[in-house]
Amino acid sequence: MPRLIKTRTKPVPPLPQISDAEWTVMKIIWQQSPISTSQVVQALENRIHWKPKTIHTLLSRLVQKGALTFEKQGREYLFRPLVDARHCVHEASRSFLNRVFDGELAPFLAGFLEREKLSRAEIAELRRILDGKQS
Amino acid sequence: MPRLIKTRTKPVPPLPQISDAEWTVMKIIWQQSPISTSQVVQALENRIHWKPKTIHTLLSRLVQKGALTFEKQGREYLFRPLVDARHCVHEASRSFLNRVFDGELAPFLAGFLEREKLSRAEIAELRRILDGKQS
DNA sequence: ATGTATTTCCTACAAATGTAGGAATTGCAA
DNA sequence: TTGCAATTCCTACATTTGTAGGAAATACAT
Incomplete structure (x- = not known):
């Protein structure tokens, strides 16, 4: 029996608010995913001044915000985007x-x-x- | 005697960083200047939810940042933009x-x-x- | 098995931002 | 001249953001 009316099943979740610094990280991950923490750090270390710790913070904030997921690979994390x-x-x-x-x-x-x-x-x-x- | 070399006398002051909410205010003032506090409040009250106090805060932050000046007119302030x-x-x-x-x-x-x-x-x-x- | 280098986990902290509230002042009406 | 309504002055406070540091865990080499 076909469903009536209710066209959109999933309500669209609001996009997370991505800050300036976070954009820098997201752009890397959109380009290359899945990507490990250290790969992100490497990808950025020549372009940006940031300490690795800073990048770690940005990564975990992006996870909290629902912009990224990660899966554990050995002891590292592999990140991939959750938002388009x-x-x-x-x-x-x-x-x-x-x-x-x-x-x-x-x-x-x-x-x-x-x-x-x-x-x-x-x-x-x-x-x-x-x-x-x-x- | 003509001056040599030193072409740019005034160092360009860095533009103040204008936040999202502040843009709303600046756009009003760029449109209509000089403009009093209460006029700004009026101009916004139909478009935005903000309490007048909020607008006052934004105005004074914009003054602090060097984006606006004001002059006293009676007991009110008249604002005008300092940045282009x-x-x-x-x-x-x-x-x-x-x-x-x-x-x-x-x-x-x-x-x-x-x-x-x-x-x-x-x-x-x-x-x-x-x-x-x-x- | 154990030390070590790596990586994550938790914490920190100042500045900026959104969003006002209350106290003090003051121009003006009566 | 005095009280009041309007306006400014100062303070507040939760979040977000930039920017990390130190402690804890853990995979792997020896």
């Missing part, structure tokens, strides 16, 4: 546009291009992206 | 792109359009913005 990268990225974009531009994309683009001169090639790339969305 | 809106907006944009998109604009635009379907007119507007930047 594109979803988080879009949330962050929306939130930024809302905060700064009252939610509108066009003023962002206009203001940005006003300040940062892009090369002809870069402009062309943006135009191609728009063309892809051509109705 | 476009400058702050651009800083925020850069910071967002750095955090989420490793600083790149194109992936932002592509991802955003993937998620949010814009109308033909909106796309056209974006294209016009790009055309304005045509070399």
Whole structure:
């Protein structure tokens, strides 16, 4: 017997709030997952000043927040994302546009291009992206 | 006698870090300045839940941070921005792109359009913005 | 079996942020 | 001139964030 009405079974859990420093970590893990603690540390050690302990803290906060899970592998942890990268990225974009531009994309683009001169090639790339969305 | 070398006399003071809630206030003040405390409260009271006290706190924090000045007018304060809106907006944009998109604009635009379907007119507007930047 | 190097677990702490409350002051109406 | 309503001044407090340190556990080498 087919179910009626109740289309969406799982309520969407709200995305965890990912802080600035945490984004740095999430981006690594979205790129490469599963990934061990020490691999995360290695991936970051040339780009960021952080002590390993700092990275450990960020990892466990991300687990608490429900952004990551981990499984024990020997004595290390293997992390993987629990939240979808594109979803988080879009949330962050929306939130930024809302905060700064009252939610509108066009003023962002206009203001940005006003300040940062892009090369002809870069402009062309943006135009191609728009063309892809051509109705 | 013309001055040599030392082109930039004033060192650029770093922009104050404006929080999420504070952006709401700054946007009002950039729109309408000088503006009194009670006017700010009024401007926000229909859009936001905040108690007036909360807004007062935000205003004084923004003064502390050097984002606003005020002058006494009777017993009220009249506020005006000390930081340039476009400058702050651009800083925020850069910071967002750095955090989420490793600083790149194109992936932002592509991802955003993937998620949010814009109308033909909106796309056209974006294209016009790009055309304005045509070399 | 045991020491050791590694890794996790728990704790810390200052600054920033959201969200106000109460006390003090003061311009103005009566 | 005096009381009041409005406004500012100072304080508060829980969370989140950046940034770790030390203690405890444990896998593995010898």
